[in-house]
Amino acid sequence: MLVSAHPEITVALLGAGTVGAQVARLLAASAADLQARVGAPLRLTAVAVRDAGLAREGVDPALVTDDAMAVATSGADIVVEVMGGIEPARSLILAAMEQGSSVVTANKALLAADGATLYEAAQRHGVDLYFEASVAGAIPLLRPIRESMVGDRIVRVLGIVNGTTNLILTRMDEQGADYGTVLAEAQRLGYAEADPTADVAGHDAAAKAAILAELAFHTRVTIDDVHCEGIVGVTSEDIKAAQDMGFVVKLLAIAERTDDDGGVIVRVHPAMVPRSHPLASVREAYNAVFVEAESAGEVMFYGRGAGGAPTASAVLGDVVAAARNRVSGGRAPGESTYAQLPVLPVGSALTRYYVNLDVADRPGVLAAIASVFAEEQVSIQVVRQDGHGDDAGLILRTHLATDAAMARTLERLRGLDAVKQVLGVMRVEGEA
Numbered sequence: 001m002l003v004s005a006h007p008e009i010t011v012a013l014l015g016a017g018t019v020g021a022q023v024a025r026l027l028a029a030s031a032a033d034l035q036a037r038v039g040a041p042l043r044l045t046a047v048a049v050r051d052a053g054l055a056r057e058g059v060d061p062a063l064v065t066d067d068a069m070a071v072a073t074s075g076a077d078i079v080v081e082v083m084g085g086i087e088p089a090r091s092l093i094l095a096a097m098e099q100g101s102s103v104v105t106a107n108k109a110l111l112a113a114d115g116a117t118l119y120e121a122a123q124r125h126g127v128d129l130y131f132e133a134s135v136a137g138a139i140p141l142l143r144p145i146r147e148s149m150v151g152d153r154i155v156r157v158l159g160i161v162n163g164t165t166n167l168i169l170t171r172m173d174e175q176g177a178d179y180g181t182v183l184a185e186a187q188r189l190g191y192a193e194a195d196p197t198a199d200v201a202g203h204d205a206a207a208k209a210a211i212l213a214e215l216a217f218h219t220r221v222t223i224d225d226v227h228c229e230g231i232v233g234v235t236s237e238d239i240k241a242a243q244d245m246g247f248v249v250k251l252l253a254i255a256e257r258t259d260d261d262g263g264v265i266v267r268v269h270p271a272m273v274p275r276s277h278p279l280a281s282v283r284e285a286y287n288a289v290f291v292e293a294e295s296a297g298e299v300m301f302y303g304r305g306a307g308g309a310p311t312a313s314a315v316l317g318d319v320v321a322a323a324r325n326r327v328s329g330g331r332a333p334g335e336s337t338y339a340q341l342p343v344l345p346v347g348s349a350l351t352r353y354y355v356n357l358d359v360a361d362r363p364g365v366l367a368a369i370a371s372v373f374a375e376e377q378v379s380i381q382v383v384r385q386d387g388h389g390d391d392a393g394l395i396l397r398t399h400l401a402t403d404a405a406m407a408r409t410l411e412r413l414r415g416l417d418a419v420k421q422v423l424g425v426m427r428v429e430g431e432a
């Protein structure tokens, strides 16, 4: 039997919703194993919620209160923040650290908006800040980037990091399902954010992309640095066009060093991915992330990206890490932003594109369109014409071009007599 100087490690919980209730359940259900792994028993001391009168399965009602600040400042060894939102979560975390508590949080919105303040407070008070659950739910991703791969030089992180939108796009692709119906299901299953706009508008993925980029490139990145497009504009026609070309539409988060190493670009947007690419087979609410490093090459992480129990698994991993540090006197890694690379605008990102045009079917139209692409230095890879006369459609795929060049091309195409309408534009990723 391990003998510890710590008779117990106390844990206070801010929030007992989808994730928090599962954290409370697992702390109780795995108590004996957790004690053996940490070297001291973990005891849940208090749980803060908005509605303290509501019965919550697996949560001892005697611990529940609506006084979140009292819980945060109770002096627990570890405060777990799974409330979400910027305030009062930030003030509560800072108050907890001031009392000497280590903090475990799943709050990507707060980390991506103001992670620096949390890191600085953790450093000042000599406590830990862990946040594995903030990106990609159950998947161990941040610790591998922050610790296992820290000896390597990461050049690119690319993946699917939002479960709700992946569920919606999967069902649209496979069942022709209606967007709103699947979103309601994602909410029922506990995948969606409190305000699901954060999911469908891409803000949740953008927050995760900022966190990943900061860790990967040792550069401070906030959500304001991330170019963000959600799935709101993705139509059934886009899905059908992707299918016809052997592609599937995914919401991707991409953080990469520029080729000249002059900076990093971080972006979130829908993209067509070849069906043969491993990301194409990431279905439902699953997430998958590729991390490409100079020496390691490509490493892929895959698993459940959302939901109460999967996310609680990641939270518990952090609780055990923080508890072990209390027992042994260790510390979590702090913020590492020494590289301070500039975060560049999306205009310099290099991508391939799919463009769907409604055009007049008459001599010279193709030449006029092709010359706009050529003049803007956007090289065409594939052209396909559908229909005749009033219904003529032109589908093009390009070679690599900068986002800025493509934006100029589209502006000029919209001004051509021959182009009645730009029906669809989407980036294409994952082609060799």
Ligand code: NAP
Residues within 6 Å of the ligand: 014, 015, 016, 017, 018, 019, 020, 048, 049, 050, 051, 052, 054, 066, 068, 081, 082, 083, 084, 085, 088, 106, 107, 108, 109, 133, 134, 137, 190, 191, 192, 193, 194, 305, 306, 307, 308, 311
């Ligand atoms: P949730 O179901 O909405 O639960 C939030 C909990 O916090 C509820 O118990 C709520 O109390 C409590 N709360 C909110 N504001 C409060 C306040 N001002 N004072 C006291 N208690 C307050 O949210 P969730 O899905 O568990 O997500 C929690 C966090 O985990 C968020 O940061 C989210 O982004 C992150 N996350 C979620 C998932 C997921 O799949 N759900 C995955 C990864 C990360 P009431 O119950 O009384 O309303």
Ligand code: HSE
Residues within 6 Å of the ligand: 134, 135, 136, 137, 161, 162, 163, 164, 165, 191, 192, 193, 199, 204, 305, 306, 307
């Ligand atoms: N709303 C998020 C998602 C929860 O759907 O991925 C997990 O972070």
